[in-house]
Amino acid sequence: MxxxxxxxxxxxxxxxxxxxxxxxxxxxxxxxxxxxxxxxxxxxxxxxxxxxxxxxxxxxxxxxxxxxxxxxxxxxxxxxxxxxxxxxxxxxxxxxxxxxxxxxxxxxxxxxxxxxxxxxxxxxxxxxxxxxxxxAGGAVTAEAVAPAEGDFKPNPGAEGGAGLLDADGAAALARAGVLLDARAGERYRGDVEPIDRVGGHIPGAVSAPTSENVGADGLFLAPDVLRERFAGLGAGGSAPVGVYCGSGVSGAHEVLALEVAGIGAALYAGSWSEWSSDPTRPVATGPTPQ
The missing domain is CATH 3.40.250.10 (Rhodanese-like domain)
Known part of the structure; x- marks a missing residue:
C-alpha cells in the first residue's frame, strides 16, 4: 500500500x-x-x-x-x-x-x-x-533555453521511490495509519467546497493544511518545528503516513514537508477530486476525523 x-x-x-x-x-x-x-x-x-x-x-x-x-x-x-x-x-x-x-x-x-x-x-x-x-538579488533572464536531450526513463513505483496510494489504499490508511488532509480547514470540514462535487473529508483523515508548513516568508519551517507539528497530528511514529488534498498538487507539498521533517509519506494522487466524484464513497464532515 x-x-x-x-x-x-x-x-x-x-x-x-x-x-x-x-x-x-x-x-x-x-x-x-x-x-x-x-x-x-x-x-x-x-x-x-x-x-x-x-x-x-x-x-x-x-x-x-x-x-x-x-x-x-x-x-x-x-x-x-x-x-x-x-x-x-x-x-x-x-x-x-x-x-x-x-x-x-x-x-x-x-x-x-x-x-x-x-x-x-x-x-x-x-x-x-x-x-x-x-x-535575494538572484538574476533572471528572458533568454530562450534549448537544453540538450536528457536520458531519463521513468520507472513508476521503483523500489525506494515516492509512495503512491489509490482510493482504497487511502481509505485503509485512514483506518490503520495516519491519513493527512492537506486542504484548507474549511474544505476539510465541509463548510465550503468551491471546486469538487461535495465538501468534507475521507472518514478518519486528519486535517493538516499544508499552508501551515511554511512561515510568513514562504519558506519551510525548520525540520524540528515540522516534526513537532506532525507528531501532534499523529505522524512520525511507526504508523504509515499518507497525504491527500484536492487534486494531488498541494498534497505533494505536504509530502515534501514531511520529508523535510524526516517522515516518509505516500500521496493519494487522485485525492478529494477523485474520491468525491464517486457518490458511493463515504464522506465525513465537521472538524474531527470521523
Missing part, C-alpha cells in the same frame, strides 16, 4: 544560497520552472519574461498531469509521456535536478514527487521558489 520515499544523501529542499553555489560549480543541476496557478491560464508568458538562467518551463496542467476525469482533476500523467517531457527539458537519470515555482511551492512539489515516484534519485525543490530567488 505504501512505499517509503528514497533515502537520499541530499535534503529534499535547498536554499537560494545553496543553489547559487551549485550553479557555479562543476556539476550544476538541471533547472525546471513549474510556475502554475489553479484554474489557469498557464504561466509560460511569465516564464518567458523572466526565469532563472538555464531553466526550462514545464506546464503542470498538461505535462505533470493527465486529462481530468474520473481519476481526478490532476491525475498522474502517462509515464512515457512524462518521460518524454523530462528528456526534452534536459533531465537525465544521473544528473541533479532542481525544481522551482513562483513561491507557493505546490507545483514544484508536484514535479519533485513525480520525479521521485518515477525513480529519479536526485531532485530537490528551491525553498521559496522564484520569489525567494529574486528577493
Amino acid at each position: 505504501t512505499v517509503k520515499p528514497a533515502k537520499s544523501a541530499k535534503p529534499a529542499i535547498l536554499s537560494v544560497s545553496e543553489l547559487t553555489a551549485e550553479l557555479a560549480g562543476g556539476r550544476p543541476p538541471v533547472l525546471l520552472d513549474v510556475r502554475w496557478q489553479l484554474g489557469g491560464p498557464d504561466l509560460r508568458a511569465a516564464y518567458e519574461s523572466g526565469h532563472l538562467p538555464g531553466a526550462v518551463y514545464v506546464d503542470l496542467d498538461h505535462e505533470l498531469a493527465g486529462p481530468a476525469g474520473s481519476g481526478g482533476r490532476h491525475p498522474l500523467p502517462d509515464p512515457e509521456a512524462f518521460g518524454a517531457v523530462m528528456r526534452r527539458a534536459g533531465v537525465s537519470a544521473q544528473a541533479p535536478v532542481v525544481v522551482y515555482d513562483g513561491g507557493q511551492g505546490w507545483a514544484a512539489a508536484r514535479a519533485w514527487w513525480l520525479l521521485r515516484w518515477t525513480g529519479h534519485g536526485d531532485v530537490r525543490v528551491l525553498d521559496g521558489g522564484l520569489a525567494a530567488w529574486t528577493a
Whole structure:
C-alpha cells in the first residue's frame, strides 16, 4: 500500500544560497520552472519574461498531469509521456535536478514527487521558489533555453521511490495509519467546497493544511518545528503516513514537508477530486476525523 520515499544523501529542499553555489560549480543541476496557478491560464508568458538562467518551463496542467476525469482533476500523467517531457527539458537519470515555482511551492512539489515516484534519485525543490530567488538579488533572464536531450526513463513505483496510494489504499490508511488532509480547514470540514462535487473529508483523515508548513516568508519551517507539528497530528511514529488534498498538487507539498521533517509519506494522487466524484464513497464532515 505504501512505499517509503528514497533515502537520499541530499535534503529534499535547498536554499537560494545553496543553489547559487551549485550553479557555479562543476556539476550544476538541471533547472525546471513549474510556475502554475489553479484554474489557469498557464504561466509560460511569465516564464518567458523572466526565469532563472538555464531553466526550462514545464506546464503542470498538461505535462505533470493527465486529462481530468474520473481519476481526478490532476491525475498522474502517462509515464512515457512524462518521460518524454523530462528528456526534452534536459533531465537525465544521473544528473541533479532542481525544481522551482513562483513561491507557493505546490507545483514544484508536484514535479519533485513525480520525479521521485518515477525513480529519479536526485531532485530537490528551491525553498521559496522564484520569489525567494529574486528577493535575494538572484538574476533572471528572458533568454530562450534549448537544453540538450536528457536520458531519463521513468520507472513508476521503483523500489525506494515516492509512495503512491489509490482510493482504497487511502481509505485503509485512514483506518490503520495516519491519513493527512492537506486542504484548507474549511474544505476539510465541509463548510465550503468551491471546486469538487461535495465538501468534507475521507472518514478518519486528519486535517493538516499544508499552508501551515511554511512561515510568513514562504519558506519551510525548520525540520524540528515540522516534526513537532506532525507528531501532534499523529505522524512520525511507526504508523504509515499518507497525504491527500484536492487534486494531488498541494498534497505533494505536504509530502515534501514531511520529508523535510524526516517522515516518509505516500500521496493519494487522485485525492478529494477523485474520491468525491464517486457518490458511493463515504464522506465525513465537521472538524474531527470521523
